[in-house]
Amino acid sequence: MADLARELGVSMTTISRALSDHHSIGAATKQRVLKLAKKLNYQPNHLAAALRKGQSRLLGVVVPYIEGKFFPSVIQGIEQAASKAGFSVIVCQSHEDVQLERRNVETLLNAQVAGVLVSLARNTQDFYHFDKVRSRGVPLVFFDRIPPTEQVNSVVLNDREGALQATRHLLEQGCRRIAHLAGPAHLNIYQHRRQGYLDALAAYGIAPDESLIITSDMTTDDGARAMRQLLALPEPIDAVFAAGDSAILGALQVLKGQGIRVPQDIALAGFSNEGFTAITEPQLTSVDQRCEEMGEAAVRLFLELSAAPDAPFVQRQVVLQPELFVRESSRQGVLSLGGR
Amino acid sequence: MADLARELGVSMTTISRALSDHHSIGAATKQRVLKLAKKLNYQPNHLAAALRKGQSRLLGVVVPYIEGKFFPSVIQGIEQAASKAGFSVIVCQSHEDVQLERRNVETLLNAQVAGVLVSLARNTQDFYHFDKVRSRGVPLVFFDRIPPTEQVNSVVLNDREGALQATRHLLEQGCRRIAHLAGPAHLNIYQHRRQGYLDALAAYGIAPDESLIITSDMTTDDGARAMRQLLALPEPIDAVFAAGDSAILGALQVLKGQGIRVPQDIALAGFSNEGFTAITEPQLTSVDQRCEEMGEAAVRLFLELSAAPDAPFVQRQVVLQPELFVRESSRQGVLSLGGR
DNA sequence: TATTACTACACAAACGTTTGTGTAGCTGAT
DNA sequence: ATCAGCTACACAAACGTTTGTGTAGTAATA
Numbered sequence: 001m002a003d004l005a006r007e008l009g010v011s012m013t014t015i016s017r018a019l020s021d022h023h024s025i026g027a028a029t030k031q032r033v034l035k036l037a038k039k040l041n042y043q044p045n046h047l048a049a050a051l052r053k054g055q056s057r058l059l060g061v062v063v064p065y066i067e068g069k070f071f072p073s074v075i076q077g078i079e080q081a082a083s084k085a086g087f088s089v090i091v092c093q094s095h096e097d098v099q100l101e102r103r104n105v106e107t108l109l110n111a112q113v114a115g116v117l118v119s120l121a122r123n124t125q126d127f128y129h130f131d132k133v134r135s136r137g138v139p140l141v142f143f144d145r146i147p148p149t150e151q152v153n154s155v156v157l158n159d160r161e162g163a164l165q166a167t168r169h170l171l172e173q174g175c176r177r178i179a180h181l182a183g184p185a186h187l188n189i190y191q192h193r194r195q196g197y198l199d200a201l202a203a204y205g206i207a208p209d210e211s212l213i214i215t216s217d218m219t220t221d222d223g224a225r226a227m228r229q230l231l232a233l234p235e236p237i238d239a240v241f242a243a244g245d246s247a248i249l250g251a252l253q254v255l256k257g258q259g260i261r262v263p264q265d266i267a268l269a270g271f272s273n274e275g276f277t278a279i280t281e282p283q284l285t286s287v288d289q290r291c292e293e294m295g296e297a298a299v300r301l302f303l304e305l306s307a308a309p310d311a312p313f314v315q316r317q318v319v320l321q322p323e324l325f326v327r328e329s330s331r332q333g334v335l336s337l338g339g340r
Numbered sequence: 341m342a343d344l345a346r347e348l349g350v351s352m353t354t355i356s357r358a359l360s361d362h363h364s365i366g367a368a369t370k371q372r373v374l375k376l377a378k379k380l381n382y383q384p385n386h387l388a389a390a391l392r393k394g395q396s397r398l399l400g401v402v403v404p405y406i407e408g409k410f411f412p413s414v415i416q417g418i419e420q421a422a423s424k425a426g427f428s429v430i431v432c433q434s435h436e437d438v439q440l441e442r443r444n445v446e447t448l449l450n451a452q453v454a455g456v457l458v459s460l461a462r463n464t465q466d467f468y469h470f471d472k473v474r475s476r477g478v479p480l481v482f483f484d485r486i487p488p489t490e491q492v493n494s495v496v497l498n499d500r501e502g503a504l505q506a507t508r509h510l511l512e513q514g515c516r517r518i519a520h521l522a523g524p525a526h527l528n529i530y531q532h533r534r535q536g537y538l539d540a541l542a543a544y545g546i547a548p549d550e551s552l553i554i555t556s557d558m559t560t561d562d563g564a565r566a567m568r569q570l571l572a573l574p575e576p577i578d579a580v581f582a583a584g585d586s587a588i589l590g591a592l593q594v595l596k597g598q599g600i601r602v603p604q605d606i607a608l609a610g611f612s613n614e615g616f617t618a619i620t621e622p623q624l625t626s627v628d629q630r631c632e633e634m635g636e637a638a639v640r641l642f643l644e645l646s647a648a649p650d651a652p653f654v655q656r657q658v659v660l661q662p663e664l665f666v667r668e669s670s671r672q673g674v675l676s677l678g679g680r
Numbered sequence: 681t682a683t684t685a686c687t688a689c690a691c692a693a694a695c696g697t698t699t700g701t702g703t704a705g706c707t708g709a710t
Numbered sequence: 711a712t713c714a715g716c717t718a719c720a721c722a723a724a725c726g727t728t729t730g731t732g733t734a735g736t737a738a739t740a
Contacts, residue, residue, distance in 0.1 A: 001726070011690045016728060026688060047391045047452045048726035051695050056387065058430070058451070066412045075406065079433060088447055090398070090430040093419060107428055111398070112387045249619065276616050279589065341696070351720045356698060366718060388696035391725050 004036055019044070050112055059087045059302065060108030062118045064096045064145070069274045070291055071119070074143065077295020078117065085303055087114065094121040102129040109136060115302040120145040122184065122217075139305035143298045148188055153305065155297040155318035159189045162287035162322030163196025166269040167241050169285070171204050173330055175239035175267055179212040179230050181223060181247045190218075193243040193271060218243060223250025231258070238266060239330070245270040245277055245286055252280060252329070268329040282328030290320045344376055359384070390452050399427045399642065400448030402458045404436045404485070408586075409614045410631055411459070414483065417635020418457065425643055427454065434461040442469040449476065455642040460485040462524060462557075479645035483638045484629075488528055493645065495637040495658040499529045502627035502662030503536025506609040507581050509625070511544050513670055515579035515607055519552040519570050521563060521587045530558075533583040533611060558583060563590025571598070578606060579670070585610040585617055585626055592620060592669070608669040622668030630660045 005012045010029070017025045018033035036042075050056035059082050063071045075091060082089050090111065094101035101121045108116055109132065116133050119142065127147050133140045142154040170178050180197045183190030198208050214229060216222035223242060227250065230237055242248035248270035255262055262268055262282055270277065273288035297318045304316075345352045350369070357365045358373035376382075390396035399422050403411045415431060422429050430451065432444035441461045448456055449472065456473050459482065467487050473480045482494040510518050520537045523530030538548050554569060556562035563582060567590065570577055582588035588610035595602055602608055602622055610617065613628035637658045644656075 012727085013691080013729080014689060016726095017689090020728085022729095024686090024688060029688080043446070043450060045391075045452070045726050046450050047387055047396070048695090049728070051385075051387045051391050051697090052726080052728045054695070066406065066415065067409075069407075072406045072412055076433070088430060088432070088451060090428060091415075092428070093416070106383075110383060110386050111428060112385070276619050279616050279619055281621055352697085353699080353720060353722095354718085356696095357719090360698085362699095364716095364718060369718080385696050388725090389698070391727090392696080392698045394725070 001042070003040060004033065004042060007036060007040075008032060054112070055114050056112045057087050058111060058113045059089050059299070060105075060111070060113035060116045061089055061091045062094055062101060062104045062108070062116070063091065064094050064119060064121050066091070066093060068272075070144075070272060070289060073291030074119075074295040074298075077292035078299055079295070080292070081296040081299035085299065087299075094124075096122040098124045098126075105129050105133060109133065109138065113138065115139040115141065115306060117141050117143060117298050117302065119143050120147065120187075122187065125186065139302050141298050141301045141305070143294055144189060146188055148186070151313070151315050153301055153316045155294055155301060155320065156188070157289050157294065157320050157322050159192035159322070160196035160199065162271065162289075162324070163193040163241070163243070164200045165196075165322065165324040166271070166285070166287050167197045167200035168203070169324060169326060170239045170241060170267055170269055170330060171200060171206075173239075173263070173267055176206065177209075177212070177235065177237045178239040178241055179214070179226075179237045181218065181226050181240065181242035181244070181251070182213055182215045183218045183243045185215065190243050197241055212237065216247070218247045220246045220250040220253075223247030224254045225250075227251035227254040231260075239268070240266060241269045243271050245272045245274040245284065248284060248286075248329075249276065249280065252284065263328065263330050273325055277325070277327065280329075285327045285330040286325055288323045288325055290322065293320055341382070343380060344373065344382060347376060347380075348372060394452065395454050396452045397427050398451060398453045399429050399639070400445075400451070400453035400456045401429055401431045402434055402441060402444045402448070402456070403431065404434050404459060404461050406431070406433060408612075410484075410612055410629060413631030414459075414635040414638075417632035418639055419635070420632070421636040421639035425639065427639075434464075436462045438464045438466075445469050445473060449473065449478065453478065455479040455481070455646060457481050457483060457638050457642065459483050460487065460527075462527065465526065479642050481638050481641045481645070483634055484529060486528055488526070488531075491653070491655050493641055493656045495634055495641060495660065496528070497629050497634065497660050497662050499532035499662070500536035500539065502611065502629075502664070503533040503581070503583070504540045505536075505662065505664040506611070506625070506627050507537045507540035508543070509664060509666060510579045510581060510607055510609055510670060511540060511546075513579075513603075513607055516546065517549075517552070517575065517577045518579040518581055519554070519566075519577045521558065521566050521580065521582035521584075521591070522553055522555045523558045523583045525555065530583050537581055552577065556587070558587045560586045560590040560593075563587030564594045565590075567591035567594040571600075579608070580606060581609045583611050585612045585614040585624065588624060588626075588669075589616065589620065592624065603668065603670050613665055617665070617667065620669075625667045625670040626665055628663045628665055630662065633660055 001012050001015050004015045014025060015033055018030045046057055061078060066072055079089050092104035094104055098121055101124060116138060127150055130140060142152050144156060146154040146156060182194045185191055201208055214226040216226060240251055248268050252268055255266060260266060268284060270284050270286040273286040277284035277286045301318060341352050341355050344355045354365060355373055358370045386397055401418060406412055419429050434441035434444055438461055441464060456478055467490055470480060482492050484496060486494040486496060522534045525531055541548055554566040556566060580591055588608050592608060595606060600606060608624060610624050610626040613626040617624035617626045
C-alpha cells in the first residue's frame with residue numbers, strides 16, 4: 001500500500017478507502033488506485049485488516065467427522081456459499097468428542113474467525129463452551145445436530161417429515177408391521193425421525209409396538225444385530241425403517257444371508273441417501289437430506305447475523321424439506337410381483 | 341498482555357518472552373507470568389502474532405474435491421498430525437479446475453498460512469502459481485497428484501507397486517487376458533498404475549495388447565462404457581484391472597446386467613479401496629492407498645521444511661507402500677469352483 | 681450572507697503481538 | 711584490573727491495515 005501511495009502521490013488512507021470503495025473517495029481516484037493496484041499486483045494482507053478490524057474473513061466449521069456423504073456435502077455447500085461471499089472456510093472435526101469440540105471452538109476463536117458453524121458431537125450435553133463465542137459477538141449457527149433446549153440460530157432438516165414420508169411410503173406399499181431402527185434419543189435428529197415414524201403409523205391407525213423399535217448407535221453392525229433381533233420375534237414384521245443408511249445396510253445383509261427376499265418378504269427404507277444406497281442389491285430406498293442446501297443455508301444465516309452485529313438476539317431456524325428417494329428395496333411393483 | 345504486564349510490574353516484552361519460553365527470562369518470572377495468564381484466562385491473539393512474524397499457525401490444503409473416501413481420509417490424517425503440532429487446517433477444493441486452484445493458492449497465501457499442501461487438479465498442466473508460494477518461503481508439499489517434472493517435495497503412494505500387486509494377483513488366479521481401465525496419462529498416479537499393470541504382465545511374459553487398455557476419466561459411466569467396449573472384442577477377456585474403484589464398479593454393473601459371472605467368467609480388481617467395495621456383490625478386490633498415512637506424512641514433511649526455513653532446497657519424496665485387499669471379485673477359491 | 685452539507689483527501693493512532701538493541705549487574709577467566 | 715559472556719529485563723519500532731478526526735474547498739440551502 002505504501003508503494004501505491006507513493007506512486008500516486010496520495011496518502012495510504014486514500015488507497016485503503018479507494019480499495020474498500022469508501023464514499024469519500026472520488027471516482028477518478030478510485031479508478032487510478034485500482035488500476036495501479038492491479039498493475040503492481042498488490043495483494044492485500046488480510047491478517048492486518050483482520051487485526052485492525054478485530055474480524056477476519058475466515059469462517060470456522062466444527063463437525064463430528066468428515067466421512068460418509070453427509071458432512072462432506074454440507075461442507076461443500078458451506079464452502080461454495082462462503083467463497084461466494086469472500087470467506088474462507090476452516091474445518092475442524094470433533095471426532096464425536098465434547099472435549100475436542102471445546103478445543104476446536106477455542107482454536108477458531110483464537111484464529112479470530114468471523115463466525116462459527118457447528119454440528120454437535122454425539123455426546124455433547126452441555127453448551128457452556130459456546131457462551132464465549134456469543135460473548136465475543138461472533139455469529140454462531142448450528143446445523144443438523146443442534147442443542148435441544150438452547151435459544152440458538154440453526155438450520156435443520158425436517159427430520160420428522162422425512163421419516164413420516166418414508167414410513168408412509170412403506171404403509172402405502174401395504175406393509176403394516178413396520179419396525180424402526182432408532183438412534184440415540186438425545187440427538188434432536190433421531191428424536192424427530194422416531195416421531196415421524198410414529199406419526200405415520202398413527203395416521204394409519206396403527207398402535208406403536210415398542211418391541212419393534214430398537215435404539216442403537218446406528219452402525220452397520222448395530223443394524224445387523226437389530227435385524228436378527230427382529231427376525232426372532234414371534235409375529236413376523238414386513239418392513240424396516242431405519243434412521244440411518246448404515247443400519248439399514250446391516251439389516252439388508254442379514255436378510256440376504258438368511259435368504260429372506262427384499263422387498264417381497266420385508267421392505268426396507270433408510271435415511272441419508274448415502275452413495276451406497278444405489279449400489280446395493282436391491283437398491284435402498286432412502287430419505288435425502290439436502291446436504292448442500294443445508295451448508296448454503298447455514299452460511300446465509302451467518303451472513304445475516306454478521307450484517308447486523310449488535311441487533312438484539314432473535315432466534316432463527318431454517319427448516320429444509322427432505323426428499324424421499326424410492327428404490328427397489330421398497331418398490332410397489334416388485335411387491336405385487338412378489339405375490340403377497 | 342498489557343494487563344499481565346501491569347499486574348506483575350514488568351514490561352510486555354517480558355510477558356511475551358515468558359510465554360514463548362525465551363531463554364532470557366528467569367524461571368521464576370516465567371512461572372509467575374504463566375500462572376497469572378491462566379488466572380486471567382489470557383487468550384493470545386494469534387492474528388497479531390502472525391502479522392508480526394509474517395507467519396501463522398494455519399496450514400493450507402488444496403484438494404480436487406472432498407467426496408469419496410480418499411481425500412476426506414487424507415485430510416483426516418493431515419488434521420490429526422497438524423493439530424498435534426499446534427496447527428489448524430484450512431481446506432480448499434479446486435473442483436478439478438486449475439483456475440480455482442490458482443485462486444485457492446492466492447487465498448491461502450493471503451491468509452498467511454505457514455505451509456501449503458496440494459494435490460493437483462486433473463487439468464493442471466503448468467505450475468507457475470506455485471512459484472509465488474516458494475518465493476515467499478512458504479513450505480510447499482504435494483501429495484498423491486504431483487507435478488510430473490518439477491523439483492518438488494512430495495508424498496505419494498507407490499502406485500506402480502499397487503497396480504503390479506493387483507495385476508499379479510489376477511495372473512496368479514489364472515487370468516491371462518487382463519484388460520486395464522486407465523486414467524488420464526498426464527497424472528502421475530495413473531501413469532504409474534498403468535506401468536505397474538504392464539510390468540506385471542511382462543513378468544509373466546505376456547505382451548501388452550493396446551486394445552485391452554482403455555483410457556478415460558474413470559467415472560462409473562466411463563467404466564461401464566469401457567466394459568461394453570471390451571465385451572465387444574473378438575477374443576474374450578478374463579479379467580479387468582481398473583485404476584479406480586468407480587470405474588470397476590461401472591464394469592461390474594455391466595457384467596451383471598449381461599449375466600456374466602464375476603469372478604468365474606471375468607475377474608475384477610480396482611484401486612482405492614473405496615467403502616463400497618465391501619458392499620457390492622461380489623465384493624470388489626482393490627488396492628488400499630494408506631490415505632491417513634499420506635496425510636500424516638505430508639504434515640511431517642511440512643514440519644521438517646519449516647524447521648529449517650532457508651536451508652538449500654533438497655527434493656524430498658516419501659513413498660508409501662499400498663496394500664492389496666483381495667475380495668470375492670477375484671478370489672481363487674471361487675474361480676476354481678467356477679470350473680474354468 | 682451565513683449556514684449546512686458534501687466531496688476529497690491527509691494525519692496519526694490504533695489493533696496485539698514480536699524482536700533488535702540497549703543497559704545493568706554478575707561471574708569467571710585472563 | 712580488564713574483558714568476555716552470561717542473566718534478566720525494558721524501550722520502542724515494527725508488521726499492514728483501518729478509521730476517527732481534521733481541513734480545506736465547493737455547492738446547495740436558508
